[in-house]
Amino acid sequence: MTASSSCSSFSFPVALVALACAFGCAHAFAQIAPKPPEAATLKANADMAKTLPFANRQDFEDAMRGFIGTVPDALVPGAGPRPAWSMKPYDFLKANEPADTVNPSLWRQAQLNAIHGLFRVTDRVYQVRGFDIANMTIVEGDTSLIVIDPLLTAETARAALDLYYQHRPKKPVGTVIYTHGHADHFGGVKGVVDEADVAAGKVQVIAPSGFMETAVAENILAGNAMSRRSQYQFGTLLPPGARGQVDTGLGKALARGTITLIAPTSTVDKTTEERTIDGVQVVFQLVPGSEAPSEMLMYLPQFRVLNMAEDVTHTMHNLYTIRGAEVRDGNLWARYIDQARVAFAGKTDVLIAQHHWPTTGQARIADLLKKQRDMYKFINDQSLRLLNQGYTAADIAETLRMPASLEEEWSARGYYGTLRHNAKAVYQKYLGWYDANPANLNPLPPVDYAKKTVQYMGGADAVVARARDDFQKGEYRWVASAMSQVVYADPTNRAARELGADALEQLGYQSEAGTWRSAYLVGAMELRNGVPKIPGGSSSNADTLKAVSNELFFDFLGVRLDAAKAEGKTMVINWNFTDSNQQFVLTLENSALTHIAGQQPGADATVTLSRATLDAITLKETSFPAAVLTGKVKIEGNRAKLGELMSMLDTFEPMFPVVEPRK
Template identity: 50%
Template sequence: MTTDNKVSANSSPRPASDATRAANSQAVQSLPFGDRQAFEDSQRGRIASIEPPTIAGASGRPVWDLEQYAFIGAEAPDSVHPSLWRMAQLNQAHGLFTVADRIHQVRGYDISNMTIIEGATGYIVIDPLTTAETAAAGMQLVHEHLGERPITAIIYTHSHVDHFGGVRGIVEESDLVARGVPIVAPTGFMDEAISENVYAGNAMLRRAMYMFGPLLPRGPLGQVTTGLGVTTPGGTNTLIAPTHSINTTGSELTLDGLRFVFQYTPDSEAPAEMTFHIPELRALCMAENVSHVMHNLYTLRGAQVRDARSWSGYLNEAIELFIDETDVMFISHHWPVWGQDAVREFIGKQRDLYKFMHDETLRLANHGYTMVEIAEMIQMPAPLASFWANRGLYGSLNHNVKAVYQRYLGFFDANPANLNPLPPREMGERYVAALGGASAVIDKATAAFAEADYRWGAELLKHVLSAEPDNDDAKRLQAETFEQLGYQAESGPWRNFYLTGAHELRNGVLQVSGKRRAGGTEIPLAMTTEMLLDFMGIRLNSPKAGDTVLHLNLVTTEPSERYLVTVQNGVLFHTRDKQSPDADATITTTRQGFGAIVRGAATLDDAVADGSIDIAGDRGAFEKLLSLLDNFSPSFNIVTPN
């Protein structure tokens, strides 16, 4: 055992072990690092940049800071997979770029891209980034170098927050309404955006801290990239609801003088997604259905499993529909691809990637292998594996094939022993006792670490920490084990998961101050009344509600709506266009006034006092309902039991 493999009591990040250095060195030999086309393409068409590359929020603190990544140089350190380091280098390209005649992109100031197309009278904006602050800075760069013009249309390509969350940073909703500016999105956009960012928002936020690594120090022993982009920005997520929906491939709209032909691609990279072609400009926007990485069929932050079969089919359809009239492809992350043949190859290789994962997983599943076994067995064909854009820098072959299995066969592998397993804490206690106690298990994990058997060591220590969450020796060793697994990971999210787990084992879970009531900053401002009521139902603490029975009439004046809201059997239910003459109370307010109460942005006392809400009947019934709603904190444990 060499010195750097010894377990240390040092609580700081440890360097790469001999085994990790060897694994990362081997990757250099097996991948086509001589191909430098991506480095040229990522800088092509650059007009200007924000210097220094930082964006401040209202408080003056940075919400985006590329200066933190100045450590990214030419040679990959031992502690970073060389393929991931290459992507970290490429993701440092930032600025305003010209893609083609009348098409420009702001890249490198958010995890995603904002595309600006010059229409006849103004700018058509596609995917206005994640936060209002980064989108505003991007548009300022556009105005400085392309000229001040009004926004004449907005397109949300899909329902993930990094493609709409900055919209209020570039426009005022009242201005859009006054000028009749269209916001175009795929059918189902609002339902899916609220589902991810509010209904399951708190859990996804917590898991996203692991996936994107915002709590990690930047550096060779910490966060270097997400793969899909540098990192996620700070700032304010916003949303303005779409005015136009696309639900059919071949649908056309003329936006500010340009003809757009849409391809509707639900259940691809997002449940609600679309791509489009601009014939006049011979340009194809593939949204996030292709990227310069293997994408996720299951995203580690948690979301619905994506349909690999449909996804691959949409890519083939895009080739058939648009390639013969396409000279450039631009996408929602990374840099464009120029030239008809290059675009055809790019989409075709990713089409085959998702089809391969789908078909090969099901072939092996039909032989009786489980998803864990398939993930160990499956090997990508060499022509696909050597294509840089198919590398598992974001998604991974390992967890994507598990996603295919889950989509068709679910979480259960059919072994009765796995039908009703013990919960983690009890499982850990039983395993630790069976293996001779915590000290004996830690000894075994220490031996595994010395032999670079990190996956087995992590499994052993998982049970110790489930049984004894405060065992400092187990926490220290698990942190060092996670680090080596992270250093070897080609996937940015895998690296960030491992290293964030190590960070929290050493430093504890960051306690977020205040109460996160609505799961998404300003996004709930765009929720419908029905969505607000659905979220109340999610927050209802059923055991606490017990045998409580409530009947409430809800009347909103802007817009004019009526609901009967009932609580019984530990469930909140609502019925549209219905009122009860025997209701405990009738609540009259605006949708925004009701939303402010639901989100906790206003107290009931203040709302009654300022007249924004009126309660006829038993005010105590509404107060009772509010008292039964949970508040969620994004500070729950992950690597130890809650």
């Protein structure tokens, strides 16, 4: 077993987010320029502009309330030539009228998310907004600062804190609070505190119960696929522009930079828990299984501020996120919002969240909470009502409409989640993928299905010819679907690729959801130019690996096992971790890799090492052979068995094809 083979075999893509190519690297490979809007798109966007109350500018007033200052373009330099963050590429949003290639409702949201700087929420409570996809909230304690959610990267978090210090007294950060385990809410922690200060007890880090178990684990086992799909959801492969990436709906974009993680020194374990932190009273409310598996809200009674984390923002959120994740429970989400409303709304003057802008005034806060509560409950209950009538997921998505009382509510618009894919999520949660029609129980696989479909339709040339006519009629959904069939039947069919790209592009220009726009436009770009030859995104580093339990590590090895290579082979390997005193038996049998606590006498080999050494091997800082030579790894028994196991593990291609079949 060579050093290189052992390193690659243990690569561990912790795909918390897709970080590849934010802020313009798409220019390096984009070959065919985006096209202008078609007449049907111009009409669709013009019609949309007539349906919503664009004259209502309350959100813009709220987003600017308390503005203190910023830095030009919110520029945050990066380690290389590209910045970690900049709003300069989004100057096109300063135009008075929406671009004709952007849904006017999304344009409005994109303008709001382009507002950046330091803002006073109320006495001793501040937010830095527009310096990353999320917000950093800063609460002034008696002698120190409480930082809530230190953004996605250390670079943007450091810049946000520096901006605060330009305008406020330079108290040290004494407490960091993570509201939940998504990377844009913890990744910048080392930009605001030093890990040595945490270890020394000078800084405390507070998180909801289960944070470390879920912060990384949610995206590991399917992490490679999620990372690639995130490029579609967030548009990280697209250059910013009126024909490119405009907004994610939740915030402007993902920052580039270094994702870090410091483990909590304390967790909130009770459903409701009160603490005093450096003179600041905080009431925590656990809301697990809402927007994240581990999440909490908080109320600051001294300042009459309610922080709804990511459970109440100025958009419809995701019950299902199109990057891929477990479906979230809309009924539970609604219940948590109502519990917060009953407990805190009557004594709250300002509602904030870790995305978007605050809402002020008790009446408006109560109204927002009720409408967000009812939005998630409506989607959950009405989707269940329709599925109980025999409607399929696609039927429900096409049939369901928001009630008139929510239809014109800006905070209930689908900028990030959408009614269509959230309704399908409810169906998936309760009934799964199968719609009960036996014809769909075991259909042909995509390529075979596509070939037969194209054949039945008269061949590729006939399909493309008919689709050109439908494109001129503005039937872009159908054209995109039909051309996908032709491309899957023959990926080299240039006419189908180009017409499919044209259809996806028009759908993107019409999309109100930033996520849908990005997905359509990335799909169009890849149909025209192929899969970009760039490294895939990964946030695997020493910080994030610490959050991976030994059990999850072995689970991931099982996911990577190539069953064909393992056919007929058996082995048992004992693992001893010297730092945690944990012991495991890893067993290969029947092309399945299982593990259990303990040790098995007569195992083929026994591996003794520290978790830190295993992490170093995972990060390719060393290898098993090198670690054996330095004494950091001890292998008793048949060493060849470990090498044999490594040779059976797959490495995943991060930039696999999406809009065309695998070769």
